[in-house]
Amino acid sequence: MKALLIDAGNSRLKWATMRNDTLGAVRSLAWDDRSLPRVAARIAASARGAKRVLVSCVAGSSVKKALRDALRTAGLPAPQFVTSLRRQGGVINAYRSPGQLGVDRWLLLIAAQNIYPQENVCILSAGTALTIDLLDRRGKHRGGIIIPGPALMVESLLSATAEIRRRAARLPEPPRSRAVPPFFARDTRSAIQAGSRYAAAAFAAYGLEHARDTVGLPLRVVLTGGGAGELERLLPRPRAGLKVRRIDHLVLRGLAVLARHQSG
Numbered sequence: 001m002k003a004l005l006i007d008a009g010n011s012r013l014k015w016a017t018m019r020n021d022t023l024g025a026v027r028s029l030a031w032d033d034r035s036l037p038r039v040a041a042r043i044a045a046s047a048r049g050a051k052r053v054l055v056s057c058v059a060g061s062s063v064k065k066a067l068r069d070a071l072r073t074a075g076l077p078a079p080q081f082v083t084s085l086r087r088q089g090g091v092i093n094a095y096r097s098p099g100q101l102g103v104d105r106w107l108l109l110i111a112a113q114n115i116y117p118q119e120n121v122c123i124l125s126a127g128t129a130l131t132i133d134l135l136d137r138r139g140k141h142r143g144g145i146i147i148p149g150p151a152l153m154v155e156s157l158l159s160a161t162a163e164i165r166r167r168a169a170r171l172p173e174p175p176r177s178r179a180v181p182p183f184f185a186r187d188t189r190s191a192i193q194a195g196s197r198y199a200a201a202a203f204a205a206y207g208l209e210h211a212r213d214t215v216g217l218p219l220r221v222v223l224t225g226g227g228a229g230e231l232e233r234l235l236p237r238p239r240a241g242l243k244v245r246r247i248d249h250l251v252l253r254g255l256a257v258l259a260r261h262q263s264g
Contacts, residue, residue, distance in 0.1 A: 105144060107258075109254075208221060
């Protein structure tokens with residue numbers, strides 16, 4: 001049976017089709033209010049014949065409506081918007097009110113449990129927000145923590161500090177580079193951007209220390225999200241007992257786990 005899986009984030013829509021329990025190629029498009037109907041229609045058009053549509057949406061009601069409308073126009077089934085539950089996919093939710101856990105983080109946990117059953121796993125997701133969630137070897141979520149991602153840190157600083165904003169505005173955007181940025185920058189814009197990236201990396205390293213102290217070693221460390229590559233470059237070298245791996249599209253992998261369970 002063919003299923004359409006959609007990860008609706010705050011800046012991008014990612015999707016893939018799954019056939020015979022195999023996840024196909026992942027596609028991704030940026031969206032804004034103007035392009036949203038067109039992007040939703042393109043997703044629907046790419047999944048003709050799908051019998052089920054599962055969606056993770058953290059982007060709000062306008063995105064949900066656009067997806068419903070596009071799928072209906074294409075003659076596809078109404079989307080099933082996944083929500084965080086007390087227990088699902090081998091994972092036990094740590095939140096006192098399970099529905100308050102972001103569905104994207106819930107699906108990260110389900111995917112991690114599927115990939116590494118009976119192992120301690122710490123998930124670092126680097127996107128608009130930077131989140132850390134801890135899953136123990138019994139499938140119990142031990143909780144998580146959230147801070148703004150580097151780009152959001154920069155945006156917040158520039159919006160709240162007139163003098164820094166004025167100085168940064170005088171300078172061009174530094175060229176994107178895969179190299180580790182110098183810690184001590186020599187202009188305001190570079191200082192803001194390097195500071196946000198190192199702050200995220202320090203937060204992640206501190207989180208891994210707490211994860212190790214909470215569940216012990218060995219500990220799987222999974223990096224995911226659009227900023228995972230940069231975060232990986234800035235993290236200190238892993239200590240003994242920490243097994244670090246980058247896994248892309250982990251939310252879609254979690255949706256795939258649920259789709260397999262539903263078809264089984």
